[in-house]
Amino acid sequence: xxxxxxxAFNPWQVMQQYQEEMQRDGEYGACANFIGTMRxxxxxxxxxxxxxxxxxGMTEKHLEKIIDSxxxxxxLLDSLVVxxxxxxxxxxxxxxxxxWSAHRKDAFEACRFIMExxxxxxxxxxxxALISENDQPQKNRWVEKNTSGY
Amino acid sequence: MxxxxxxxxMSIKVLYFASLKEQFGCAEQQINSEGIRTVADVWRQVSxxxxxxxQVLNSVNQEYAELExxxxxxxxxxxxxxxxxx
Numbered sequence: 001x002x003x004x005x006x007x008a009f010n011p012w013q014v015m016q017q018y019q020e021e022m023q024r025d026g027e028y029g030a031c032a033n034f035i036g037t038m039r040x041x042x043x044x045x046x047x048x049x050x051x052x053x054x055x056x057g058m059t060e061k062h063l064e065k066i067i068d069s070x071x072x073x074x075x076l077l078d079s080l081v082v083x084x085x086x087x088x089x090x091x092x093x094x095x096x097x098x099x100w101s102a103h104r105k106d107a108f109e110a111c112r113f114i115m116e117x118x119x120x121x122x123x124x125x126x127x128x129a130l131i132s133e134n135d136q137p138q139k140n141r142w143v144e145k146n147t148s149g150y
Numbered sequence: 151m152x153x154x155x156x157x158x159x160m161s162i163k164v165l166y167f168a169s170l171k172e173q174f175g176c177a178e179q180q181i182n183s184e185g186i187r188t189v190a191d192v193w194r195q196v197s198x199x200x201x202x203x204x205q206v207l208n209s210v211n212q213e214y215a216e217l218e219x220x221x222x223x224x225x226x227x228x229x230x231x232x233x234x235x236x
Contacts, residue, residue, distance in 0.1 A: 035190050050193065052235070053168055054235070055228060057207075058209060058212035058213075061213075083236075091171070094236065105165070118236050119233075119235065119236040121234060122236070123167070123233055123235070124233055124235025124236070125167060125234050125235070126234045126235070127168070132216070142168055142169045143234040145233075145234065146233070146234050146235075146236065
């Protein structure tokens with residue numbers, strides 16, 4: 001399942017609730033997950049807030065495609081991707097990827113694959129607001145590129 | 151058929167995101183599809199008055215596309231900078 005949220009969420013709560021509603025208890029032997037949170041520092045500058053933009057329609061479609069692709073490559077019971085948009089503050093969860101499978105190999109590898117594909121191809125854009133010094137006006141800047149996780 | 155409908159059938163919806171949206175000063179515009187065959191044709195027309203130095207990605211009908219990809223009336227074409235989600 002893919003969910004885009006414009007308000008803060010608790011990834012552990014969402015994951016637990018999803019797992020209960022999945023009704024696959026006893027079938028899965030592994031759940032791998034990744035949670036990405038916002039840092040208060042980037043490229044040597046202090047960041048106060050961040051605005052996350054997406055392409056409504058294409059973003060959801062692309063994330064569904066990533067999940068389908070993972071399901072073709074590994075034996076999965078279920079996958080969940082939750083991603084924030086809108087205004088974020090340091091320590092806010094940005095993304096949750098959770099994958100359930102019978103064995104850890106499939107869960108670990110699929111979770112990594114989904115996350116890396118999301119980072120490099122899913123249409124999201126981050127704009128940071130930097131903390132200003134000495135009464136200077138607040139500076140905003142777009143994050144230009146994601147670094148590779150491999 | 152009404153005039154506005156004819157115009158609508160002849161147009162291509164063009165979307166901009168993130169820094170490109172700011173640079174172009176709008177999120178969306180409609181262009182006439184006459185003479186448009188590919189994404190490159192659309193880009194040439196809309197970027198005419200802008201000096202775009204950043205890397206630009208594109209999509210047609212919400213699927214990643216290339217500059218050579220075909221575009222026809224009624225399509226939705228989007229231009230955006232490299233993605234930075236997650």
